[in-house]
Amino acid sequence: MTPAQSRDAALDALGKCRQQIESIxxxxxxxxxxxxxxxxxxGAMKKxxxxxxxxxxxxxxxxxxxxxxxxxxxxNDEKVRDIFWHVIGLSRAAQVGE
Amino acid sequence: MIIITRANxxxxxxxxxxxxxxxRGMRTHLSRGVERTIIGCIGxxxxxAEVPLRSMPGVEDVVPVLKPYKLxxxxxxxxxxIVRVGDDPSRPGRVxxxxxxxxxxxxxxxxxxxxxxxHASAEAVRDAGGVMLRGGAFKPRTSxxxxxxxxxxxLKMLADVRRSTGMPVVTEVxxxxxxxxxxxxxxxxxxxxxxxQNFSLLSELGRxxxxxxxxxxxxxxxxxxxxxxxxxxxxxxxxxxxCERGIRTFEQATRNTLDVAAVPVLKRETHLxxxxxxxxxxxxADLVAPLSFAAIAAGADGLIVEVHPDPANALSDGDQxxxxxxxxxxxxxLVPFAEAxxxxxxxxxxxxxxx
Numbered sequence: 001m002t003p004a005q006s007r008d009a010a011l012d013a014l015g016k017c018r019q020q021i022e023s024i025x026x027x028x029x030x031x032x033x034x035x036x037x038x039x040x041x042x043g044a045m046k047k048x049x050x051x052x053x054x055x056x057x058x059x060x061x062x063x064x065x066x067x068x069x070x071x072x073x074x075x076n077d078e079k080v081r082d083i084f085w086h087v088i089g090l091s092r093a094a095q096v097g098e
Numbered sequence: 099m100i101i102i103t104r105a106n107x108x109x110x111x112x113x114x115x116x117x118x119x120x121x122r123g124m125r126t127h128l129s130r131g132v133e134r135t136i137i138g139c140i141g142x143x144x145x146x147a148e149v150p151l152r153s154m155p156g157v158e159d160v161v162p163v164l165k166p167y168k169l170x171x172x173x174x175x176x177x178x179x180i181v182r183v184g185d186d187p188s189r190p191g192r193v194x195x196x197x198x199x200x201x202x203x204x205x206x207x208x209x210x211x212x213x214x215x216x217h218a219s220a221e222a223v224r225d226a227g228g229v230m231l232r233g234g235a236f237k238p239r240t241s242x243x244x245x246x247x248x249x250x251x252x253l254k255m256l257a258d259v260r261r262s263t264g265m266p267v268v269t270e271v272x273x274x275x276x277x278x279x280x281x282x283x284x285x286x287x288x289x290x291x292x293x294x295q296n297f298s299l300l301s302e303l304g305r306x307x308x309x310x311x312x313x314x315x316x317x318x319x320x321x322x323x324x325x326x327x328x329x330x331x332x333x334x335x336x337x338x339x340x341c342e343r344g345i346r347t348f349e350q351a352t353r354n355t356l357d358v359a360a361v362p363v364l365k366r367e368t369h370l371x372x373x374x375x376x377x378x379x380x381x382x383a384d385l386v387a388p389l390s391f392a393a394i395a396a397g398a399d400g401l402i403v404e405v406h407p408d409p410a411n412a413l414s415d416g417d418q419x420x421x422x423x424x425x426x427x428x429x430x431x432l433v434p435f436a437e438a439x440x441x442x443x444x445x446x447x448x449x450x451x452x453x
Contacts, residue, residue, distance in 0.1 A: 068113055
């Protein structure tokens with residue numbers, strides 16, 4: 001391959017990877033929306049059952065699971081912890097009806 | 099409260115301890131050192147009163163942090179914090195590191211007066227061994243009639259000069275409404291002495307993803323300075339550099355009185371880097387060198403110095419600004435003091451950080 005050809009091939013591969021990332025981002029946001037919708041349902045059920053909306057023990061469990069999974073997949077677990085505290089924040093807000 | 103763990107603790111054991119704390123509605127912060135790992139507990143400590151943390155696997159000791167500042171306190175981190183400025187992958191250029199072995203010198207004009215003088219200052223500072231450029235865009239002046247700074251125009255000039263010279267820039271933010279645009283253009287945000295206890299500003303800065311340079315208030319105690327840092331850190335931003343810039347005393351021969359003792363006291367109390375501003379402390383150019391020597395001898399991690407292409411015609415603080423030549427001489431004279439303190443000086447900070 002000439003340098004020009006290999007450059008074209010690299011640009012082509014780059015474009016494909018970017019497309020994949022776009023569709024992953026799309027999935028991520030869709031999944032977040034699903035998670036928030038479920039949290040809303042849970043919030044309503046908790047109300048009926050007379051349970052408190054905030055459940056720190058459950059949140060701590062979610063964080064622990066995410067951190068451990070992150071390590072298994074080779075991701076920085078501290079960063080994933082931070083991300084999940086934000087995800088939990090979204091769900092919390094949905095449950096308290098913000 | 100901090101939890102000191104055994105050296106050989108496993109990730110699963112660390113997770114289990116953190117879960118026990120987070121179950122109570124608190125947050126945790128992990129600090130890994132060479133010899134030990136520390137879990138810091140953030141939140142209302144009374145929530146942990148009945149949790150038998152000491153008996154959990156991997157726990158060596160549970161120590162209450164008695165100081166009113168927790169996140170900023172020495173105990174909270176396993177080793178001194180190194181704050182890296184300009185370390186944003188989307189921005190090419192150099193990185194300045196504060197708190198490591200090398201002493202980082204920031205220099206530049208008190209206020210940005212124009213593109214040309216800023217560019218010339220950046221090059222002069224860089225070539226003399228400075229690692230960062232300073233330049234005021236918004237100036238908190240004692241008189242409402244004094245030059246107030248070029249504002250957003252100056253921010254754009256700072257960003258341009260950063261791009262062309264690779265020098266990270268620091269500039270002051272006075273108002274929460276300015277934070278977004280300052281963070282967009284600068285690499286480090288400065289809280290000026292007059293705003294050290296502006297708690298709403300500090301809290302907002304805690305949510306910014308850029309390091310903060312926090313200057314000591316004119317009449318603030320060391321404890322108050324650390325509490326101000328705590329405000330920023332409590333919101334999540336852990337990259338805070340403290341700056342001693344002289345305090346107000348009865349003495350009138352100097353603009354302020356440089357509290358040299360604040361440097362070792364702060365180094366004992368906190369894991370955060372500490373730098374000194376000899377220009378504002380002394381208030382005259384002649385005092386910049388001796389106060390810089392004292393600062394380095396006392397253990398400061400860096401300096402912030404005012405430099406101007408033409409000090410006699412500066413729009414603000416001309417009396418205390420060094421000329422380019424004066425700054426070059428200062429940098430050369432600092433070398434033996436840095437060596438005597440077991441440190442190195444100058445561009446090393448950027449090189450070391452980039453490695």
